[in-house]
Amino acid sequence: MKTSIQIEVRPTEIDVMGHVNNAKYLEYMEWSREDWYNKAGLPFDVFVEMGMGTVTANININYRKEAKLGQKLTVSTEPVRKGRSSYVLKxxxxxESGELVADAEVVNVVIDLKARKSVPLPEALAKQFES
Structure with missing residues (x-):
């Protein structure tokens, strides 16, 4: 399942170069990821009930084009691949012109909240990677 959110660039997200600060793109992606989990029926509290959580292990981001104040951006999230305890979201x-501003692959790992160690993906999450 691919999901997307719409955002508008705010003044607090602009750096001294007059465009969106590089760290803000990570926040935009995090907001989109949260939306993806919710639409997949896997909000944070569902993981907690299973005694599990997800952590970000790696992000590879490409900055393609600058975004500026007031621009409306569309941020999408989709599953790419899964392993035993890790999975990748793109x-x-x-x-607004349909130009790619940034893209990234984010590696996440499912952990046991008490042991703080990786565990296999729960079935409900693994299903999101089936075609």
Whole structure:
């Protein structure tokens, strides 16, 4: 399942170069990831009930085009691949003109909340990677 959210670039997200600060793109992607989990029926509290959580292990981001104040951006999230305890979500950010602003692959790991160690993906999450 691919999901997307719409955002508008705010003044607090602009750096001294007059465009969106690089760290803000990670926040945009995090907001989109949260939306993806919710639409997949896997909000944070569902993981907690299973005694599990998800942590980000790696992010590879490509900054393609600058975004500026007031621009409306579309941030999408979709599952790419899964392993035993890890999985990859892909993000793309487009501007109003349909130009790719940034894209990234984010590696997440499912952990046992008490042991703080990786565990196999729960079935409900693994299903999200089936075609």
């Amino acid at each position: 993000h793309e950010i487009y501007n």
